[in-house]
Amino acid sequence: MADVFISYCSADRARVGEIAHGLGKEGLSVWWDRSLIAGERYETEIDAALNAAKAVVVVWSPAAVASDWVSSEADGARTKGTLVPIMIQACRIPRPFDRLHTADLTNWKGARGNQGFPEMVEAVKAIVEGRAARAVPWKRRMTLAAIGSAAVATILVISALTGIVDAAVRWTTAGAFATRSAEQLSAGDAASPETQEGFRQALTELARSADLRTQRALTTLERGSRGGADRTPFPRIGPRPSD
Incomplete structure (x- = not known):
């Protein structure tokens, strides 16, 4: 199974596709519901991928906050210690997830230079590799x-x-x-x-x-x-x- 499971609301599918692509370019194997094979029972397949993933990236947005599925998957990942929360649109993250540091990708346009993206990548790799996350040095890059x-x-x-x-x-x-x-x-x-x-x-x-x-x-x-x-x-x- 994949190293990373992405939990998100379907309304954010386009942005999540970009994030999945970015994680893949960092050498990480990623599973999201676009990985479902026709004819499979999606609930069974999703649960299997979620349980097998070493890291779970939860994508917060106003739509995700209103989704019971996202909240449930986030809660399971928090319990297992595999949760990596990110935010792609300003929203009020529900408790207790609002107490966790959340990588800010609200202004991310696909470039690695955005501060939130390398933070997310480092957090995911730390969990996947079983080590402590390192601070991410960052300098603004001017185009x-x-x-x-x-x-x-x-x-x-x-x-x-x-x-x-x-x-x-x-x-x-x-x-x-x-x-x-x-x-x-x-x-x-x-x-x-x-x-x-x-x-x-x-x-x-x-x-x-x-x-x-x-x-x-x-x-x-x-x-x-x-x-x-x-x-x-x-x-x-x-x-x-x-x-």
Whole structure:
């Protein structure tokens, strides 16, 4: 007979099939009711497999909690010391089974890296081999997709922070430039009203520009300055545009 008997509710058959397959890949022989042969009396065959199994994996779920069959098989395995309880869906495990450590496979998708799966395998192998169970070391394994998503998210955050800092620096620079230039403009009383208005428009554009389109503002500024005579020198940022 098989090393492992799986007790479950038929509503969970698809998930149990994955668990049986996973245990088989670990070198364990597994019996569940899909192993029944046509024409056999299922009650007799199930009882024989249950009694012969060295370990009994009981799969808890809301449907299993409501099943008298699962509770009965779990109770027999607990009495014999062969019980390995696992949970595949959040539920209130009935007493006295709720006092036993239960491997959590609620998020298990078939990968061995899930913490609950190696816990179950180690518990089963310990019973089958007649030894004490060992602690299962476990580290979260990130898939390539998860690593890629984390990298993209990090890049986006860095880009956003860089943009915010850059905009703040440029805005502060533009404000300081506008204030300093306005003071110089006020001192230059000899400038005509039209020229002063041209200066003010250029300074306003420069101060409000989030990315400091400096060349554009300075071009406007220079066009306004050409309409007047002798002017107070205006501070420049960057190279002078060619005439």
